[in-house]
Amino acid sequence: xKLTAKGRATRQRIIEGAAQHLRSEDASGVTxxxxxxxxxxxxxxIFHYFPDGKEELFLEVAKYEADRVLEDQQPHLGALTSxxxxxRWRDSVVARYRAQGRSCPLGTLLGQVVTTPGAxxxxxxxxxxxxxxxxxxxxxxQAAGLVRPELDGSRxxxxxxxxxxxxxxxxxxxxxxxHLEAALDTLIEHLKR
Amino acid sequence: xKLTAKGRATRQRIIEGAAQHLRSEDASGVTxxxxxxxxxxxxxxIFHYFPDGKEELFLEVAKYEADRVLEDQQPHLGALTSxxxxxRWRDSVVARYRAQGRSCPLGTLLGQVVTTPGAxxxxxxxxxxxxxxxxxxxxxxQAAGLVRPELDGSRxxxxxxxxxxxxxxxxxxxxxxxHLEAALDTLIEHLKR
Numbered sequence: 430x431k432l433t434a435k436g437r438a439t440r441q442r443i444i445e446g447a448a449q450h451l452r453s454e455d456a457s458g459v460t461x462x463x464x465x466x467x468x469x470x471x472x473x474x475i476f477h478y479f480p481d482g483k484e485e486l487f488l489e490v491a492k493y494e495a496d497r498v499l500e501d502q503q504p505h506l507g508a509l510t511s512x513x514x515x516x517r518w519r520d521s522v523v524a525r526y527r528a529q530g531r532s533c534p535l536g537t538l539l540g541q542v543v544t545t546p547g548a549x550x551x552x553x554x555x556x557x558x559x560x561x562x563x564x565x566x567x568x569x570x571q572a573a574g575l576v577r578p579e580l581d582g583s584r585x586x587x588x589x590x591x592x593x594x595x596x597x598x599x600x601x602x603x604x605x606x607x608h609l610e611a612a613l614d615t616l617i618e619h620l621k622r
Numbered sequence: 623x624k625l626t627a628k629g630r631a632t633r634q635r636i637i638e639g640a641a642q643h644l645r646s647e648d649a650s651g652v653t654x655x656x657x658x659x660x661x662x663x664x665x666x667x668i669f670h671y672f673p674d675g676k677e678e679l680f681l682e683v684a685k686y687e688a689d690r691v692l693e694d695q696q697p698h699l700g701a702l703t704s705x706x707x708x709x710r711w712r713d714s715v716v717a718r719y720r721a722q723g724r725s726c727p728l729g730t731l732l733g734q735v736v737t738t739p740g741a742x743x744x745x746x747x748x749x750x751x752x753x754x755x756x757x758x759x760x761x762x763x764q765a766a767g768l769v770r771p772e773l774d775g776s777r778x779x780x781x782x783x784x785x786x787x788x789x790x791x792x793x794x795x796x797x798x799x800x801h802l803e804a805a806l807d808t809l810i811e812h813l814k815r
């Protein structure tokens with residue numbers, strides 16, 4: 430669907446309004462009428478921008494939340510070129526998830542659209558981008574002679590992604606960032622040795 | 623509830639029969655009548671051993687599956703006292719989850735009993751035991767002079783648990799054990815350095 434600049438802005442306003450609402454509400458109970466009321470849009474507008482209805486809107490909100498996961502780590506994640514930069518990134522990841530606590534807007538949303546085409550891709554695309562940033566950071570550190578050249582950067586970047594995902598999962602069940610911090614600190618320590 | 627040896631055996635037979643059935647079926651669609659039919663038990667027997675019904679039985683099946691997660695890693699997990707032992711353990715973890723693939727009996731079951739008292743504890747207890755085994759393995763390697771004494775074994779054991787949990791989560795979305803292997807190999811490499 431081709432949209433005018435104004436159309437794109439309206440569509441984005443609906444997505445962001447829905448995202449904000451879904452962060453504080455149980456996603457399974459939220460209806461399109463709730464979203465309409467909150468974003469001050471008509472039924473016609475919602476279906477104009479999201480012809481497939483709730484599932485399509487929720488998937489777009491999930492994509493928006495996935496983008497935020499990465500944005501919340503910037504500018505650190507995109508410039509892992511010194512040890513202080515790695516520590517700032519580490520702190521930004523821990524702070525982000527500590528603030529989120531046991532809740533996980535992205536996970537909850539994806540649970541609602543699990544059978545929607547494209548839902549599985551949201552996480553895959555996000556983790557691929559995330560991992561590529563970490564991989565680029567390791568390569569930059571190797572180019573600067575700060576990380577040993579024989580280290581397999583791709584594999585260690587994969588370990589970071591696994592460690593963060595698992596740390597966040599542990600946070601969701603324990604309410605504590607301890608595992609997330611243990612994973613990040615151990616892997617940064619591994620880069621340094 | 624005090625049970626005779628015969629009672630305990632019957633109860634265990636119901637749990638194991640239910641576990642096997644739930645591994646191949648969508649847990650949300652399975653009823654107590656299905657379990658009765660499969661295990662050849664009467665309604666009275668089921669409610670005798672599981673007075674709270676389906677939720678109680680499913681929770682017991684979840685505990686059984688959690689025990690199996692650890693048992694499938696034995697005897698390696700309980701004797702991480704040499705580098706070959708760590709590699710055998712690593713291989714047993716990867717083989718176990720590769721065989722399981724995208725499905726996750728424990729995760730699916732816990733999704734069914736999420737509001738049942740004790741459900742959250744199943745994962746917490748399992749990961750604590752798992753982490754304690756890894757922690758003991760690192761301590762044994764340090765005592766043998768095979769791992770540097772200044773390494774914080776508790777924290778690195780936590781990183782293993784996070785990396786495995788996240789690796790399994792990535793397997794569930796990608797169908798590939800690559801992240802799980804990257805996490806295990808990187809952390810074992812970290813112990814060796």
